[in-house]
Amino acid sequence: MIEHLAKKGVRLCAEPYPSDQGFALTARDLLPHRDSDETNETGDTDADALLEASQPQELCNHTQDVLARIESAIALLPLSAWREALIAATAVHDWGKVDPRFQAMLRGTTPFAVMASEVFLAKSGSIAFSAAARRAARQRAELPEGFRHEMLSVQMAENSVGATALPTHPVHHALALHLIATHHGYGRPFVPLVDDDAPPAVSLSMNGEMILITGAERLEHPAHALDSGLAERFWQMNRHYGWWGIALLEAVLRLADQSASANPQAIAKP
Helix, strand or coil: CHHHHHHCCCCEEEEECHHHCCEEEEECCCCCCCCHHHCCCCCCCCCCCCCECCCCEEHHHHHHHHHHHHHHHHHHCCCHHHHHHHHHHHHHCCHHHHCHHHHHHHHCCCHHHHCCCCCCEEEECCCCCCHHHHHHHHHHCCCCCCCCHHHHHHHHHCCCCHHHHCCCCHHHHHHHHHHHHHCCCCCCCCCCCCCCCCCCCEEEEECCEEEEECHHHHHHCCCCCCCCCHHHHHHHHHHHHCHHHHHHHHHHHHHHHHHHHHCCCCCCCC
16 A cells, blocks of 8 residues: 555655554645635535535434434444443534524524524525525624534533533543534634624523523633633543544544435434
8 A cells, every 4th residue: 555655656654653552654635726716615624514415404313313323333343432422422513503693594594584493403405505605695694704513512512501411521521522623623623713793692402401602601712712622622632542543533423424414314223
C-alpha cells in the first residue's frame, strides 16, 4: 500500500503514536479550489450537510435510527467499554435542532410560523441544493450564518437537567460531550464564530422535566468562546484515548448519523 501511494506521488508523513506504541502514517492532498457559489451555506462539513433528505424526518425518529446503528456498531466492534457514552451522545446529539430558527429553515418558513407545529424535524425534504436557495432559506428563518446545532446540543447537555442524560463517570461524561460537539467535524478543537446577537430561548422536555436555555445564557456562553471548554475537552480526550482512538469513537457516531440520514428507518439489526 505504501509503495502504491508513493508511486502516485502521495507524500507520506510518519508520526510516533503517544507512549511510543507505534506510528501513524498520514497523507494530505490539496483539494481543488471551489467557487464561492458552490460553498455549503449551512456550514456542515460532510455529505449530510444541509440535512437534505428525500422526505422530512422527525427528530425523534431520526434519533432512534441513529441509536439502532450505534447498537449495531457496538455489537460488531470492540466498543462495549464506551457503550454508555456512545448511547448518551447519540440520544443528545441533535437536541440543538429545536432552535425555532433552525426548525424554520428546515420547513422553509419563519420562526413565527413554526410555533404552530408540535413536531421537531431533524431533516428537511424540501430545501433545494443550490447555495442561493439555502441562503434564502436561512435568511428567511433568521438563522445566523455559521450556526451549529451540535454546539447548542452541548450547551443543553451541560444544563443541570440535560446533564442527567449523560454518564456520571467524569471521563465518560466528557467523552459524551466531545462526541456530541464533533459529530459534524467541528470542535477539534475550535468552532466557527457565530454573530448571534439575539438567540431565542430553547426548551425540550426530557423524562418529565424541562431543559431550558435562556437567550441570555446562550449569549453568555457561546461555543466559539475560548473559555467554552470545547478545546480543553478535545485535548483531554486526545491524551486519554490517543489521536486515532478518539477519532475512531468520533467516526462511530458520525457514520451512524450519516447512515440514518441517508436511509431513514432502514435500521440494521445486530
